[in-house]
Amino acid sequence: MSASPAPLFEVRDLRVAFGRHGQFHEAVRGVSLTVAPGEVLGIVGESGSGKSVAMLAALGLNPEGSRVTGSVRFKGQELVGMSRRDLRKLRGSRVAMIFQDPLSSLNPVMTVGAQIAESVLLHNPGLPRRAAMERAAELLALVAIPQPDRRINQYPHEFSGGMRQRVMIAMAVANDPDLLIADEPTTALDVTVQAQIMQVLADLQHRLNLGLILITHDLGVLAGHADRVAVIYAGQVVEQAPVDDLFAQPGHPYTRGLIASIPNMAVEKERLFSIEGTPPALGRLPSGCPFNPRCSQARDICRSAVPPVSGPAQHRAACHFAFEAPATTDSPA
């Protein structure tokens, strides 16, 4: 799947900068990635790594006062610099998005049915309202919400967290999109519900042959669901690989750190591994490799030179010592 010749979604050297006191600081610093039709790409990174900002900017949803450069192609169409009107036509119909917190993502004073119907009507202007509401009920059934005909007349506060996220998913797939961007879809949910929502997403992805971008800070979520994974650190993709390769042979020390910090019930450990320190703040990047202050393997060159991207075509990592065996000091104390 990952070697599909015509990508559905292709991001090249995407940069997003925020202006502060007349100075621009880049939160996304040249992200490149591709998604093939029907492929699931996982994007993983810490909070503030720029993963959500990058995807919002790709769809023209970057906040006011930010600057976007680079190229984003969807089915060959360039989205950066596209007119607002054309972008609007694409959003919600060909490309849909769901967000982290399903409560704040739904309008509290509109019924759930009206919100889903709005999604339908925005892209089918001639459709009668009743037909749109019927479609809304169908969509609720599609995401396995019981009694959809009754539920469409209820408000978001009458739904549980998991049910709300199902509503968001129903809304997103209302117009049978080609690409769905799910931004931390399970982070705000109870653990037991997380698996259910992932199941709903996986089912729909399969059934509708969706291209799916799964943004998360939890590498564990991606293990069973993604085809490929892009690891983002400080606004850059530091490693990109098919999911099995990534877990079997992580090339970047940051990726190794992320894998090590997945809780493992099978192995008894004194305490969980964590990567020391915090990601660099906007506009306060260290010289050389942006990860060097937190990297246990950092040497002189890491502090002076930005690492090139290396490795085979399917598995690239941005590290001077990519794919080198980790030093013994890397293990938790």
Add this chain to the structure above:
Amino acid sequence: MTRYILRRLFAMPFLVLGIVTLAFLLTSVTKGDPLTAIVSDRQMNNPEVVAAAKARWGLDRSLPERYVIYVGNLLQGDMGTSFITRRPVAQDVLYRLPATMELVTAAMIVGSVMGISLGVLAAAFRNTPIDHAARFFALFGSSIPVFWLGLALLYVFSVQWGVLPGPGRVDPRAALPPMVTGFVTIDALIALDFPLFLDALWHLILPAFVLGWAVAGTISRLVRANMLEVLGREFTLTARAKGAGEFRVIVRHALRNTLVPTLTVIGYSFAYLLTGAVLTETIFSWPGMGSYAVEAARGLDFPAIIGVTIVGGVVFLFTNLITDVAYVIANPRVRLG
């Protein structure tokens, strides 16, 4: 919902009794002697006349006695007789209340429409000249006293330019339509007197604008702040991600979410409008409760003062009830048992 309204209605009589008691007591502690309003200066030295007047108006009785008699009469719809007009206060008030309600309603419509649109514009174009202009307009309306603004606008639009009529509810030469609702505009429509309707509407513009402007200022600032808060919430991002345009995001998603607090402020601004109506009516020779209250206060017309206070208080109670009920209807998250 119905239970909530019933519970509120049940509390009404007690609140009204409180208003009656307060209004009655407040007038009794004022310094003015109501006798001066009844008996002419020349006859003040005539003990017989004074005693007769006291007996006639019940001023020879003790305060508790007067209170009980007053409440008893009030229960039968009798608010006493005005010292000045020598007509039953209830009749005077009934005649004047609709004029005030018409003015206040019009002012409320003007104020809400102006306030909401200005607030939305200011939020949508925040930190642009449009926002600054809206802020200036709002601040101006809320800071300028009603009586000054009324006189200034009357002078400019009526005296200087002659584009709007002078004081009064209708043209002085026109006859009022037969009273049905007491709203001249509506009564004119009922009487199918279209020219009179336009004339009444024409006369309503300036006082309604003067009174509404002050409220518009408050409402627009509140709407702006709420809009900015809501526009920062995530569901507006969801709406944009669905493909909704900016106008739709602002009006259908954001504005609807600000309507609940806005409704409350509009409802509670009613008290301000009633107070402001006193001055506005005086300037625009509006035959409403406000001008009646001013005359009553000037003439120490105690029955009229108490009557106006009670009716004003009851009107206020009802608008608060309506506001609270509207709040519940507009906000699906509030469930009341």
